[in-house]
Amino acid sequence: MSSSEDRAVNAFREQIDGPIASYLSSCVHCGLCAHACLFFTETEDPRYTPINKVEPLRRVWKSEYTFFGKLASMLGVAKKVTDDLLEEWEPLIYDACTLCGRCSMVCPVGNDISYMIRKTREGMVAAGYAPDGLKGATQRAVTIGSPMGVKFPALQVQIHNVERETGLTVPVDVHGADYMALLSSMEIMNFPEYIGALAKIFDKAGVSWTLCSEAFEATNSGMQIGSSDLEGELLQRVVDGAESLGVKYVISPECGHAYYALRWEGPNVLGKKYPFQVIHILELLDQLRLKGKLKVEDKVDEKLTFHDPCQIVRKGGVVEEPRSLLSLVASDFVEMEDAGVMNWCCGAGGGVSANERAQPLKLAAFKRKKSQLEALGAGTMVTACANCRINMEEGLEENNMQIEVIGLTETLADHLA
Amino acid sequence: MTSVEFLAWVRGPMFQIAVAIFVVGVVIRLIEIFALGRKADLSEPRGGETMPGIVTVFRRSIPDPGTFKRSPFTIVLGYLFHIGLFITILFFVPHIELFHDVLGVQWPGLPTPLVDAVAIISIFAMLAILVNRLRNPVLRFLSNGEDYVVWAATLLPLVTGYFAFHRMLFPYQTMLGLHILSVEILLILFPFTKLMHFFTSFVARWYNGAAFGRRGVQS
Ligand code: SF4
Numbered sequence: 274m275s276s277s278e279d280r281a282v283n284a285f286r287e288q289i290d291g292p293i294a295s296y297l298s299s300c301v302h303c304g305l306c307a308h309a310c311l312f313f314t315e316t317e318d319p320r321y322t323p324i325n326k327v328e329p330l331r332r333v334w335k336s337e338y339t340f341f342g343k344l345a346s347m348l349g350v351a352k353k354v355t356d357d358l359l360e361e362w363e364p365l366i367y368d369a370c371t372l373c374g375r376c377s378m379v380c381p382v383g384n385d386i387s388y389m390i391r392k393t394r395e396g397m398v399a400a401g402y403a404p405d406g407l408k409g410a411t412q413r414a415v416t417i418g419s420p421m422g423v424k425f426p427a428l429q430v431q432i433h434n435v436e437r438e439t440g441l442t443v444p445v446d447v448h449g450a451d452y453m454a455l456l457s458s459m460e461i462m463n464f465p466e467y468i469g470a471l472a473k474i475f476d477k478a479g480v481s482w483t484l485c486s487e488a489f490e491a492t493n494s495g496m497q498i499g500s501s502d503l504e505g506e507l508l509q510r511v512v513d514g515a516e517s518l519g520v521k522y523v524i525s526p527e528c529g530h531a532y533y534a535l536r537w538e539g540p541n542v543l544g545k546k547y548p549f550q551v552i553h554i555l556e557l558l559d560q561l562r563l564k565g566k567l568k569v570e571d572k573v574d575e576k577l578t579f580h581d582p583c584q585i586v587r588k589g590g591v592v593e594e595p596r597s598l599l600s601l602v603a604s605d606f607v608e609m610e611d612a613g614v615m616n617w618c619c620g621a622g623g624g625v626s627a628n629e630r631a632q633p634l635k636l637a638a639f640k641r642k643k644s645q646l647e648a649l650g651a652g653t654m655v656t657a658c659a660n661c662r663i664n665m666e667e668g669l670e671e672n673n674m675q676i677e678v679i680g681l682t683e684t685l686a687d688h689l690a
Numbered sequence: 691m692t693s694v695e696f697l698a699w700v701r702g703p704m705f706q707i708a709v710a711i712f713v714v715g716v717v718i719r720l721i722e723i724f725a726l727g728r729k730a731d732l733s734e735p736r737g738g739e740t741m742p743g744i745v746t747v748f749r750r751s752i753p754d755p756g757t758f759k760r761s762p763f764t765i766v767l768g769y770l771f772h773i774g775l776f777i778t779i780l781f782f783v784p785h786i787e788l789f790h791d792v793l794g795v796q797w798p799g800l801p802t803p804l805v806d807a808v809a810i811i812s813i814f815a816m817l818a819i820l821v822n823r824l825r826n827p828v829l830r831f832l833s834n835g836e837d838y839v840v841w842a843a844t845l846l847p848l849v850t851g852y853f854a855f856h857r858m859l860f861p862y863q864t865m866l867g868l869h870i871l872s873v874e875i876l877l878i879l880f881p882f883t884k885l886m887h888f889f890t891s892f893v894a895r896w897y898n899g900a901a902f903g904r905r906g907v908q909s
């Protein structure tokens with residue numbers, strides 16, 4: 274066994290738990306999960322069937338965790354995890370899966386396949402089989418602090434711009450504030466409007482908040498590449514920042530996987546509960562709405578729709594909040610087919626956007642969103658994830674579609690009373 | 691071996707061996723799963739686990755509308771043969787008598803002509819399932835030897851039972867013996883194959899429902 278095979282198998286072993294064993298024991302090869310996955314529906318390539326993506330993990334389970342498989346291994350007839358297998362599966366696991374969780378909603382025997390793929394990535398990355406783009410992003414996140422290489426001075430520039438434009442102060446490193454807001458690099462570089470929107474809304478609503486110069490990045494390439502260790506290292510920075518400022522809440526920005534990493538995986542990879550609460554910006558905004566602290570002076574009249582970021586809605590549980598907020602600010606809000614927990618991914622989550630090799634496949638997968646949008650005929654699409662947003666802008670442009678994509682928080686800020 | 695001896699053998703020692711392998715095997719497989727367990731989840735839950743888990747256990751028997759639209763054939767055939775097996779196994783009067791002898795419990799059966807019709811439907815559903823598996827690109831891609839072995843092992847008891855009841859092919863005693871043997875093969879294969887989903891899918895559904903439930907989504 275080569276050392277990379279060894280590392281993969283060891284990492285897979287660590288990932289096998291009761292749920293994984295029950296899922297792998299249950300699969301009846303019915304193929305229904307294929308039709309839930311946009312990488313299959315838009316390409317019809319059977320290799321993209323979700324359950325097929327976990328083959329390396331399955332082999333370790335089968336040969337080491339089942340009686341019959343152990344017997345087969347003793348006789349030397351069990352299928353092994355080899356470098357060839359890992360190399361062949363790498364594009365299936367990283368390029369053709371956004372960890373969107375849609376397959377987990379349809380499997381008739383109940384397999385949570387996105388949970389299985391997430392775990393399969395642990396073994397892949399341990400053995401060095403991950404896409405170069407994602408490796409680079411993770412490397413930058415660990416060494417520089419952001420997958421896009423954004424450092425605090427760059428954020429400071431954006432803060433100054435925002436302060437000049439809004440006439441408000443953006444608080445930084447305020448000890449004892451209630452909320453510490455995090456950002457994604459994508460927001461800092463491409464959508465600084467988000468920072469201005471927070472300043473405006475929190476000013477009106479009287480929310481005590483701050484940014485933290487030591488911990489402003491929310492995205493987590495460690496989770497996307499599938500390394501709990503690196504994911505934990507990145508999360509620890511947030512925990513340290515929040516502890517040093519003594520905040521009660523940490524606000525996840527409009528970024529899907531950042532929320533999932535921080536809210537759901539974080540305490541588990543760090544092995545302890547947080548000394549603060551994590552809240553998604555949409556949850557906080559909806560709380561403000563319910564308290565009557567979020568009032569709008571006018572509404573968007575144009576027909577608009579909402580794209581559900583998978584990690585926030587289906588896998589994050591923030592389902593009703595964006596809808597309540599939209600009905601506050603939009604007079605003609607329409608839902609796409611399959612909206613809500615069954616919505617289709619934008620095609621670029623789960624590290625796909627950082628992986629150059631996956632770009633053609635990503636554009637193919639976008640056809641799903643395209644047909645959803647064509648059926649609807651809305652001129653504006655609101656979303657709540659900077660990564661979804663960039664990807665959809667790219668996909669729309671590629672397909673010559675005239676649809677504007679905007680962030681929900683900014684939309685609210687623009688119409689504040 | 692005469693047909694009488696054969697029947698005595700499949701009803702006697704062979705039956706005991708098959709049931710023993712089935713019971714011990716299934717118990718081992720379930721222990722393998724439960725012994726692995728789950729780490730306690732340290733994230734702060736948004737919703738409960740138990741109820742959403744139970745809801746998913748039931749709800750997953752019904753496909754979501756989108757999935758049904760995309761794979762109607764697979765789903766209808768799946769329903770037909772699962773329900774067909776359920777009815778023929780549990781509501782054919784001679785089977786109920788067997789359960790009464792072995793387990794000591796009994797329940798009312800369905801009229802034999804009805805069970806007969808169900809058996810025919812199930813057999814045709816099983817044949818259509820094979821055609822579907824061979825023709826559908828995803829199914830053909832996913833399928834391995836085990837899938838075909840399990841398919842055959844599931845079909846055989848239906849066919850042999852039907853033949854035995856209608857006194858077809860072989861003399862009744864021989865056919866009945868073959869029917870019982872085919873069921874024993876199914877029982878023996880059970881713990882080693884995907885037939886285990888009969889038990890483990892409920893565990894899987896619960897885990898899935900619980901994981902989504904604690905994040906506030908009913909899966
Ligand atoms: S839907 Fe579930 S049972 Fe069917 S092939 Fe996919 S994982 Fe297996």
Ligand code: SF4
Binds near residue numbers: 375376618
């Ligand atoms: S998680 Fe989403 S992208 Fe990944 S296999 Fe499942 S449906 Fe496909």
